[in-house]
Amino acid sequence: MPPGRVWRKETPEEIVADGTEGGYAAGPVAALRRIAFLLERAREDTFKVKAFRSAAATVLPMPAADLAAHVEAGTLTDLPGIGKSSARVITEAWHGRMPERLARLEREQAGPLAPGGADLLARIRGDLHSHSDWSDGGSPIEEMAFTAIELGRDYLVLTDHSPRLKVARGLSAERLARQLDVVDAVNTHLDGSFRLLKGIEVDILDDGSLDQTDAMLARLDVRVASVHSKLAMESPAMTRRMVTAVRNPRTNVLGHCTGRLVTGNRGTRNQSQFDPRAVFEACAENDVAVEINSRPERRDPPTKLLELARDTGCLFSIDSDAHAPGQLDFLAYGAERAEAAGIDPDRIVNTWPADRLLAWANR
Numbered sequence: 001m002p003p004g005r006v007w008r009k010e011t012p013e014e015i016v017a018d019g020t021e022g023g024y025a026a027g028p029v030a031a032l033r034r035i036a037f038l039l040e041r042a043r044e045d046t047f048k049v050k051a052f053r054s055a056a057a058t059v060l061p062m063p064a065a066d067l068a069a070h071v072e073a074g075t076l077t078d079l080p081g082i083g084k085s086s087a088r089v090i091t092e093a094w095h096g097r098m099p100e101r102l103a104r105l106e107r108e109q110a111g112p113l114a115p116g117g118a119d120l121l122a123r124i125r126g127d128l129h130s131h132s133d134w135s136d137g138g139s140p141i142e143e144m145a146f147t148a149i150e151l152g153r154d155y156l157v158l159t160d161h162s163p164r165l166k167v168a169r170g171l172s173a174e175r176l177a178r179q180l181d182v183v184d185a186v187n188t189h190l191d192g193s194f195r196l197l198k199g200i201e202v203d204i205l206d207d208g209s210l211d212q213t214d215a216m217l218a219r220l221d222v223r224v225a226s227v228h229s230k231l232a233m234e235s236p237a238m239t240r241r242m243v244t245a246v247r248n249p250r251t252n253v254l255g256h257c258t259g260r261l262v263t264g265n266r267g268t269r270n271q272s273q274f275d276p277r278a279v280f281e282a283c284a285e286n287d288v289a290v291e292i293n294s295r296p297e298r299r300d301p302p303t304k305l306l307e308l309a310r311d312t313g314c315l316f317s318i319d320s321d322a323h324a325p326g327q328l329d330f331l332a333y334g335a336e337r338a339e340a341a342g343i344d345p346d347r348i349v350n351t352w353p354a355d356r357l358l359a360w361a362n363r
């Protein structure tokens with residue numbers, strides 16, 4: 001059962017069609033989650049989004065009678081995590097009315113994110129790069145999984161950061177081991193048609209080694225390796241560093257290869273310097289996918305390099321690099337770029353079914 005459905009009202013006369021005649025039947029939690037999803041997808045300030053996510057977390061476990069009492073008494077804002085605007089949404093949804101805030105977002109923000117790439121997007125079955133609140137993401141693991149299910153995905157690889165990336169609360173081997181138990185627990189609560197897969201975005205250290213124990217890397221389903229430090233290294237050293245990481249038999253995906261930032265509130269950053277031909281040839285030889293990072297502020301690799309990787313015979317992975325559930329929809333941006341570059345969908349590993357993906361990643 002999708003999580004948005006848990007608050008459906010029970011009496012038949014209260015069940016009205018979603019969004020028609022101003023009616024809304026999915027209930028307060030679904031309304032709050034949908035608002036948060038659309039705000040994240042539109043790259044809104046996390047502070048704004050958090051208000052709706054924490055309100056949903058407060059309402060979800062509440063007995064129906066308690067919530068009804070607070071709605072009737074107008075005391076929702078006395079509850080932890082519920083501010084004025086979430087209280088309004090809860091009240092409207094509780095009464096079976098389409099919340100005004102949600103109606104506006106559906107009107108203004110729910111359309112396709114990118115004008116192109118729709119055919120390719122429809123062939124994408126999963127996502128190989130995502131973060132939860134265990135590292136620098138904003139939502140719990142299960143919320144990321146539920147949203148991926150709602151988006152029709154067959155699988156999602158959870159790839160929180162590795163220990164060296166302290167600013168992002170990178171996971172030690174011990175925390176990663178605990179996370180793997182949580183992933184197992186989430187999967188046992190699902191019906192098997194969707195799989196949350198075990199992964200990591202592992203830092204490529206200065207010498208090209210990977211920032212996690214080999215024993216832990218061996219326990220994962222998919223490993224994305226990325227450079228996050230010393231991006232301004234001289235080209236020969238950076239090339240050696242990246243080629244060494246790509247040749248590591250544990251590496252499956254080379255994450256955001258240039259590290260550039262083209263827009264957004266983190267400012268801009270030039271692409272790092274390396275010999276792209278040498279790096280992409282190593283990817284092709286070692287069956288490592290070049291990531292097409294879909295985040296609008298990254299658009300990595302740049303188009304010229306994307307075309308070079310295409311001509312070098314590389315595999316690709318179109319990744320959202322989502323740090324919030326709504327950002328899982330970013331795949332539309334990567335699909336548009338891959339389609340424009342004329343990349344054969346069968347060379348994009350996340351158009352593959354999970355079993356084929358897992359066989360490739362653990363060959």
Ligand SMILES: [Zn+2]
Nearest residue numbers: 201226255256
């Ligand atoms: Zn990264």
Ligand SMILES: [Zn+2]
Nearest residue numbers: 129131201321
């Ligand atoms: Zn990432």
